[in-house]
Amino acid sequence: MKGTNIGELEELVLLVIGVLYEGAYGVSVLKEIKEQTGREVNISAIHAVMNRLEDKGFLRSEMGGSSNTRGGRRKRNYYLTSSGRATLDQVRSVREKLYNQLSPSASYNLSV
Amino acid sequence: MNSKEPQPPKWADRFLSWYCNPKLLEQIQGDVHELFYWRLEEKGPRKAKRSFAWDVIRLFRWSNIKRKSNKTQKLNNIAMFKNYFKIGLRNLWKQRMPSLINGLGLALAIACCLVAYQFSIKDFIVDKFHENKDQIYLVTPVHLIEGTPRYYARTVSDINKLIPENVAGVESIVRYYPGFGGVSANDKEFWQTISFVDPEFFDEFTFPIKLGEKKPLKERGEVVLSESIAEKLFDREYPIGKTVNISIRGIKQDFIISAVMQDRGHETNMSVDIMINYSSMPFLQEMIGASTYTFLSIPNKESVQTVASGLDKLLTLLPEDKAAQYRSIEMVPFIRMMDFGEQLVGTFAWGINYEGILIIGAIALFMLTLATFNYINISTVMAMSRVKEIGVRKVVGSSRLHIVLQFLTENFILCLLSVLMGLALAKGLFLPWFNIVADEYFFFDFSNPRILIFIVSLLTFVTLASGVYPAYIAARMQPTVIFRNAGSKKSKRRLTGVLLTIQLALALITLVNALMFIYTEQHNKRSDWGFERSNRLALANVSNNNFDILRNGIEGISGVETISSSYGGITGLGRFTYVDVNNRSVLMRIAYAQADYAETMGLKLLKGRFLDDEIVEDQSRGIIVNETFLRRTGLDSINSKIAIDSTELVVVGVVKDYFYNGFMSPIAPTIIKIGNGEDYNHLTIKVADGKVAEIEAAVNKVLIDTETTEAVLMPMENILDDYFIDSTRTQNLMIFCASVAIFLAAMGIFGLVSLNIKHNIKRFGIKKVLGAERKHLYKDICKPFALISIIAFIIGGCASVILISPILEMAHSYYPEFNLALILSGILLLLLVMVSTVNTQVRKLVRLNPVDTLRNE
Incomplete structure (x- = not known):
């Protein structure tokens, strides 16, 4: 049984797929991440992450229609599932809870 | 896209x-x-x-x-190949005519390649089949001739006698002496090479024995025959135990056949037709004593050095006057005899014929190129008639690779058939013919993997070389283009034009080349040889002991005008010696002869006078020289002085250059000098007008009466026959090349024209309906070839001007000027062939009823 915890890149991909809503597939996710965060992720990493997320039940996928840009090849579209959405919410709340407990002077100690 | x-x-x-x-x-x-x-x-x-x-x-x-x-996919692949084969065979059958042209052309080229292969490897495999080949060494006495050491392949008996006792490390000594003799048995009689060997010969040299004893010749009175000689004497009878009578130098003796060995043909340099033991005939011992090939068997590698030093010490054991002739006694490995070639004086292994291999190899490669070009052209056009098939395959999902594979497989079938056809052609026709032309004994030994490897690699090469381009063209086609306008096949294939141009140009070059060789031979036969050939007889190789008797006998024949003795070849080939001219050393030829030799030969005097017996000075110092002598030495007048070994000589006369040795090698600077009477062994006989045949018969009678057997008598007219036989061989080879090249070019054109007609048969039908006549059809068909032919003829013509002289140079030193008429006649001949080739197709077209072609649609 796969764990329900997700990593940083997984969270990012999950978020982006949520943002893209209908038109999420490998290349669009890659481009969106680059635009929004400036990070260049390899397509193979994206495929791997999306497969993993699908296995965990956070994503659902189906083959879409063909288009000219890909030499007539169909793409696989990904959608956020409700458990995926719930995971994102949970991650956010955990993060916010922790963030709020952060002492304002915490960063000064580091520079000593 | x-x-x-x-x-x-x-x-x-x-x-x-x-x-x-x-x-x-x-x-x-x-x-x-x-x-x-x-x-x-x-x-x-x-x-x-x-x-x-x-x-x-x-x-x-x-x-x-x-x-x-x-x-499942893999299985499918095998099934696919099965399908390719099936479709390939059907296609071959469907397009019989062009396939046949392709296959036949390729078969011709492959047959040439096989013969060339057999010829080329010969020098590298010869005598390499002996199991003990690495432990056999040839004794080579080294003489110092005119300051340079010369290795002799033959050894005299004085040295041979010393080896067993004085050289350690030698397992056995095998002597081999190739000679001649008469053979008779079973009412058949002929002359044949007979070799005299030591009883151990078959221990060291492993000639495969077919029948009889495995190690024969141990006893006296035994004889070993080669398979072909045994068959010649006894047909299919079992020869072992039968008696053969052998006569050598007039002495006859019976021998019992103890073994028959397989013919090795081109695989050995030794004469192994008939072999007998030395001791079988007592006088042989004495005869071979003069000079024989002596092989030492040294099984132990370490003792090679000991043997070498042992041999060198033999000099000290020889009597002083004999030892003085040698510089040293050495030995060379038997397997390296071919590498040394004629560096070993009197060798039986002539060395590796690189020039011949180069020429024959180039010819074969050239044929293969021509045939491949043909093939590519025709099969590209053939592929074009199958565009729809390709289109369907592509739409169904074949990749380019699949199409290429299909075409290569089909190509492989045809190439395989061609190789088989080529093999049959080479074995049945080319090789026997080549054996006659080149005076060789080649045969295919298919039990040897070497030739199988060659055939397989040739097949692979041909399949790829001829198949890749058409396959590529077929695979490149776009299905959409094929189906959109399937009717038009307008796409230009420039490569076809280029290949055809090259083909025609090459055909022209070989044709002009062959014409030039024919012309040269005719020219040389007719031209002035520098000496008189009519009314003269030549008698060569007379042994010294009955020279005078013979000469007196011939002088007595009525009709003999003058007779002159000389030494060293009928035309006075003589010896090569360094001569001092103004303190410069020049290599030249000296013919020793009687004073009237130059006149009897009919040499043409340019300056001064002939030698004269009456003048005392001429006896010792006077010489006649040729023009080349003057050119080479820079001397230009008579009475010039030169020196041989510090003896001063005076030029008394200059004669025109004469072709003493044919036109093959350049004329050397020549001196004719009165020689020592005892050395003379040749006679030049001048006879009365028109009496050559009569006196030839009379001289022959004298030869029989005096029992002179080695001498050769011939009219002076035939003195250069050896040269002309050689040159005719080369000429025939060139004619053969040209014929094949023209044949291939004609077949190429034939194939292209017939495919063109087949593809456009409807168009021609419509043309005929509209009233096209023969000339219109001609024009239509010849048009694509016009430009190609013109370019090809220009290229071919120019190339022949450049190329032919170096080719001629290889075979002849003297040849006539290159002639523009030859190129023109070459072009004319080629045009004739082309037109008659096209004509066969046009005639078909003329007879064709347009209704037949236009009816069914």
Whole structure:
């Protein structure tokens, strides 16, 4: 049984797929991440992450229609599932809870 | 699709489709392609390509790789090849005519290649089949001739006698003396090479024995025959135990056949037709004593050095006057005799004939090129008639590779047939013919893997060389283009034109070359040889002891005008010696002869006078020289002085250059000098007008009466026959080349024309309906060839001017000026062949009823 915890890149991909809503597939996710965060992720990493997320039940996928840009090849579209959405919410709340407990002077100690 | 637009690297794309799980392939491939085109716009083609490859490599991970090899697909592949074969055979049958032309052309070339192969390897495999070949050494006494050491292949008996007791480390000594003799048995009688050998001969040299004893000749009175001689004497009878009578130098003796060995043909340099033991005939001992090939068997590698030093010490054991003739006694490995070639004086291994291999190899390669060009041209056109098939296959999902594979498989079938046909052609026709022309004994030994390897590699080469281009052309076609306008096949194939041009040009070159060789031979036969050939007889190789008796006998014949003795070849080939001219050393030829030799030969005097017996000075110092002598030495007048070994000589006369040795090698500077009477062994006989035949018969009678057997008598007219036999051989080879080249070119044109007519049969039908006549049809068909022929003739003509002189130079030193008329007649001949080839097709077209071609649609 796969764990329900997700990593940083997984969270990012999950978020982006949520943002893209209908038109999420490998290349669009890659481009969106680059635009929004400036990070260049390899397509193979994206495929791997999306497969993993699908296995965990956070994503659902189906083959879409063909288009000219890909030499007539169909793409696989990904959608956020409700458990995926719930995971994102949970991650956010955990993060916010922790963030709020952060002492304002915490960063000064580091520079000593 | 615009081919200029950059595409993702093919290898990476193929790699991806190869490893990727088919279920994931579509999305992954789609993604990387989309990324590629995106990057193409953002970052340019180079970066996009690199990133594409990198993506593909990164995607090569466990989750994406297909894990189970697809067995059904493999089975399917085998079935596919079966289908290719079936379709290939059907296609061959459907397009019989062009296939036959292709196959026949290729078979011709392959047969040439096989003969060339057999010829080329000969010098490298000769005598390499003996099991003990590495331990056999040939004794080579070294003489010091005119300051340079010369290795002799033969040894005299004085030395041979010393070896057993004085040289350690030698297992056995085998002497071999190739001679001549008469053989008779079973009412048949003929002359044959007979070799005299030591009883141990078959211990060291492993000639395969077919019948009888495995190690024969141990006893006296035994004889070993080769298979072909045994067959000649006894047909199919079992020869072992039969008696053969052998006569050598008039002495006859009976021998019992103890073994028959397989013919080795070109694989040995030794004469092994008939072999007998030395001790069988007492006088042989004495005869071979003069000079014989002596082989030492040294099984122990370490003792080679001991033997070498032992041999060198033999000099001290020889009587002083004999030892003075030698500088040293050495030995060379038997297997290296071919490498030394004629560096060993009197060798029986003539050395590796690199020039011949080069010429024959070039001819074979040239034929193969021509045939392959033909093949490519015709099969490209043939492929064009199958565009729809290709289109359907592509639409159903074949990749280019599949189509290429299909075409190569079909090509392989035809090439295989051609190779088989070529083998039959070579074995049945070319090789026997080549054996006659080149005076050789080649045969194919298919039990040897060497030739099988050659055939297989030739097949592979031919299949690929001839098949790749048509297959590529077929695979490149776009299905959409094929189906959109399936009717028109307008696409220009420039390569076809280029190949045809090259083919025609080469055909022209070989044709002009052959014409030039014929012309040269005729010219040389008719031209002035520098000496008189009519009314003269030559008697060569008279042994010294009955020379005078013979000469007196001939002088007594009525009709003999003058007779002159000389030494060293009928035309006074003489000896080569260094001569001092103004303190410069020049190598020249000296013919020793009687004073009236030059006059009897009919040499043409340019300056001064002939030698005269009456003048005392001429006896010792007077010489006649040829023109080349003057040119080479820079002397230009008579009474010039030169020196041989510090003896001063005076030029008394100059004669015109004469072709003493044919036109093969350049004329050497020549001196004619009165020689020592005891050395003379040749006679030049001048006879009364028109009496050559009569006196030839009379002299022959004298020869029989005096029992002179070695001497050769011939009219002076035939003195250069040896040269002309050689030159006719070369000429025939060139004619053969030209015929094959023209034949191939004609077949190429024939194939192209017939395919052209077949593809456009409707068009021709319509033309005929509209009233086209013979000349219109001619024009239509010949048009595509006109420009090609003109270019080919210009190229071929120019190339022959440049190329032919060096080729002639290899065979002749003297040849007539190159002639423009030859090129023109070559072009004319080629045109004639081309027109008659086209004519066969046009005639068919003229007879054709247009109704037949236009009816069914």
